[in-house]
Amino acid sequence: MTRDVYEYAVIRVVPRVERGELINAGVLLYCQSRGYLCARVELDAARLRALDPEADADAVRQALGAYELACGEKAGPLAGESLGGRFRWLTAPRSTIVQAGPVHAGLTRDPHTELARLFDKLVRL
Template identity: 55%
Template sequence: MSGRVTYEYALLRVVPRIERGEAINAGVLLHCRQRDVLAVRVHLDRARLAALDPYADADAVADVLETIAAVAAVPEPPRSDRHSTGALAARGPGAGEDIGRRFRRLTTPRSTIVQPGPVHTGLTADPHAEADRLLERLVLPPAPE
C-alpha cells in the first residue's frame, strides 16, 4: 500500500470582465476527505490582472481571495457545539459545516469576478504539500530557466 489518498481540487479564477471570459488563476482549493483536510492557497498576480483589465480593483479581488481562505480555515466545532448558535456565530462564516460541505459550497459555480473552476481529482500522500505543488504549478508565474 502506497499511503496515497484521493483528493479533490479546484482552481480559483479571477475573471475581471465576465463578458470577455478572460481569466487568471489565483488560488487552489483542495479537499481530502480521508485526511480531513481543506487546504487553500492563494496568490494574486496584480500585474497579470492589470493586463486583463487595467481598471480592475486588485485590492477588492485580494480581499475576496482572503475571505475564501478564511472561510476554508474555520475549524469544525466539537460535535457537542454544533447546535449552539452563539458558538457557531462566534467562529464566523463556514462554522458548523464539515469541511466536505464547505468545499462544495466554495466550489459552487457563480458569476462573480472570483470564480471556482471545475473540480478535479488526484492521489497524494500529503494533501498540504499537494496544495503547495498545485499552487506552484497552476497559479504562480513560471520560474525563469
C-alpha cells in the same frame, strides 16, 4: 504509506465576466480521509491590470482571502459546515469576479505538499 483521494479546484479571477478572460490566482484542496481543507491564493496585480486596467486589486485580494478564511477554524458563515460542505459551497458555479474552476481529483500521500505542488504548477508563472 497509503495514498488518499483528494479533490481540488483552481481559484480564478475573471475581471470582466463578459469577456471570459481569467487569471489563475489560487488552489482549493480537500482531502476527506485526512480531514484537510485548505486554500492558497496569490494575486498577480500586473496580470489583473493587463486584463482590466480599472480592476480593484484590493477588492479582488479581499475576495480571494475569503477562500482562505472559509477553510480555517474561523470560517465565518461556513463555520458550522463540514469540511466537505465548505468545499462544495466554495466550488459551486458562480458568475462573479472570483470563482472556482471545475473540480478535479487525484491521489496523494500528503495533501499539504500536494497543494503546494498544484499552486506552483497552476498559479505561479
